[in-house]
Amino acid sequence: MAVEVKELLEAGVHFGHLTRKWDPNMAPYVYMERNGIHIINLYKTAAKIEEAGNALAKIASSGRKILFVATKKQAKDIVAEKAGAIDMPYITERWPGGMLTNFVTIRKAVKKMASIDRMKKDGTFMTLSKKERLQVDRLRAKLEKNLGSISDMTRLPGALFVVDIKREHIAIKEAQKLNIPIFAMVDTNSDPRQVDYVIPANDDASKSIDKILSHVTSAIAEGLAERKAEKEGSDSDEAPKKAKKAAKKAVTSEEEE
Template sequence: MARVEVKQLLEAGVHFGHLTRKWNPNMAPYIYMERNGIHVINLYKTVAKLDETNEALSKIAASGRKILFVATKKQAKDIVAEKAAKVNMPYITERWPGGMLTNFVTIRKAVKKMASIDRMKKDGTFLTLSKKERLQVDRLRAKLEKNLGSISEMTRLPGALFIVDTMREHIAVKEAQKLNIPIFAMVDTNCDPRDVDYLIPSNDDASKSIDIIMTEVTNAVAEGLAERKSEKGDAAEGKSDDKKEKAPKKKEAADKPAPSPEKVDTKPAPVVAKAPNVEVDVEATKETVAKKEKVEADDLTKVEGIGPKAAEALVAAGIATFADLSKGDAEKIKEILTEASSRMAHLDPTSWPKQAKMAADGNWDELKEWQDNTKGGVE
């Protein structure tokens, strides 16, 4: 991953903050100095935080989860729409629909309404309507496309949010916090960094600053997607190679000539002393090996309500697979999360074992339907 240099950020004006009288005291660790009544952001810390953010976003993209980009301010909307579209990620640039995350089921119904209107136009039903009705339907379709067209492919809650200006998008921040969705954001000197999981201290008002940060972020997402694609390709090649290797072995066994009676060794086989009272439980050994192979193979973030940090805490506590999580007790899981971080004390793991059981059994369609019909994994 190519690292952006401080000089590039300086030229793009990423270091310019807000007026000193508008600052948020919690941003003090990321402020370098004050000049002419304006705070100057420490770009060395910006680079460090940008690297941390890129690494986390790359992992989320590699896991197959969607990252929702949010930017409704004039100078950011076109840049965010262009960059997010390049990596095939959903984005909101017009207006944040209230309940976009907390009432996701209703939002999905509105998206499905667009699809039903498109079907009407294809099968000819649209032409049977009166002129006034057709005009109303067209207006509704245009309105839905403007506000929700960019998230039409997002069939479930996103794995993370990337926000430009948390002050302006405060509703999105609150909804993501309620559902424990990780928040990544460009944070200026007038914003509160405590609301964000991964922050990038930067100027969120200048188009050049937004452009350079968005370029770095989407490049990291693209790398995560490429990694996921290569892993799928390697898995497919591995299966085909196994099939090819098995075939020649059978052929070699068939071609090998049987030993002639003259060359048969008639010497008695050497007697090997058996170890006394040594019994090997073959089935138990197989189970142990299978468990060792399966450790760290499951992505717990596929369970609705579990973010990257919560997944790390569970793995550290020995809950590394869907099978382990399905047998877990909600109260004990709550204790593990609270001990790992006080910020995860509000999580509700009641439905996690149920979701993990579906995932462990391979019932992904059933799990997806269940997640779509619940609010953030809470029944």
């Protein structure tokens, strides 16, 4: 899907931070300075969205998950909605320390959540005292808030998509340690060298975040559709082979008789 500069402009993607707050490493993506604010070059943003989109589509078509991270107020709901729509995990509450570097522990917490759910289904939960039930409910709610969206993530993600790399610096460091590719919206006050796929953009305005996320998740959806089509194609190719094999087996067994 082609990215129009006009739509990025209308969404306010071009507004950077105050010039005194800028990171000089963002210079290649800055178009000009206006009224003490840096203006981002939207032609470069459009090109970077397409580049990131192509790479994310490949990761999605390979069957790997892309973990979205955005805990700032104006990004939370947008990320939860967009990532949820394409069935990708996301963190919109506090980043759980060791989420990636100590993934085994995080998986244990997710399993704990699943075991509480089983207790409620099989009736074990009702055998507990009122106080114990209250404690278990509180634990379940806490786990759901922090880990609910990653409960289906059984292995480390194939990539990270971050909104505001300054705010999510712990997530960035963990991904770097494990060589997990980082895709991010990077504003003029951040260092783009921390990111593998930089999308220079206003990461404070909800309209800007929504616009970038729409393009990114659309590219991922295309990758998922491609994977599904390939899978269905290989299944249909496999059916005649299986039938042929079964027929051959039947003939052989008849001859043996």
